[in-house]
Amino acid sequence: MPAKPNASEEEYFARQEAERRRKLAEERQGKLLAEERERERALHSMKCPKCGMQLEEIAFGDVRVDKCFSCEGIWLDKGELEVIRQKEGSFMGRLLNVFR
Numbered sequence: 241m242p243a244k245p246n247a248s249e250e251e252y253f254a255r256q257e258a259e260r261r262r263k264l265a266e267e268r269q270g271k272l273l274a275e276e277r278e279r280e281r282a283l284h285s286m287k288c289p290k291c292g293m294q295l296e297e298i299a300f301g302d303v304r305v306d307k308c309f310s311c312e313g314i315w316l317d318k319g320e321l322e323v324i325r326q327k328e329g330s331f332m333g334r335l336l337n338v339f340r
C-alpha cells in the first residue's frame with residue numbers, strides 16, 4: 241500500500257492537476273474562438289458590409305472590385321486602392337463607367 245502523501249505532495253499534485261486542466265480549458269477556448277472566427281468568415285464572406293447582400297466580383301484589368309448591386313456600393317481589397325492610385329488619372333473614371 242502506497243504511503244499517504246504529505247501536505248506538500250498533495251499541494252504539488254493538486255497544482256499539477258489544476259495546471260493541466262487550465263491548459264485543456266485554454267485549448268478548448270482557442271478552438272471555440274477559431275470555430276467562431278470561421279463561422280463569422282463563412283457568414284460574411286463576399287457579403288456587402290453596408291447592406292449585407294451578396295457582393296459580385298468584377299475584374300477590370302488587374303483590379304477586382306467587389307460590387308453590391310443592391311446598395312450600389314463598391315469595395316476594394318487590400319492594396320487595390322494603391323494599384324488604382326498608380327494608374328493613369330482616367331482609370332477611376334473608366335472603372336466607374338463600368339457600372340453606369
Ligand SMILES: [Zn+2]
Nearest residue numbers: 288291308311
Ligand atoms: Zn450593399
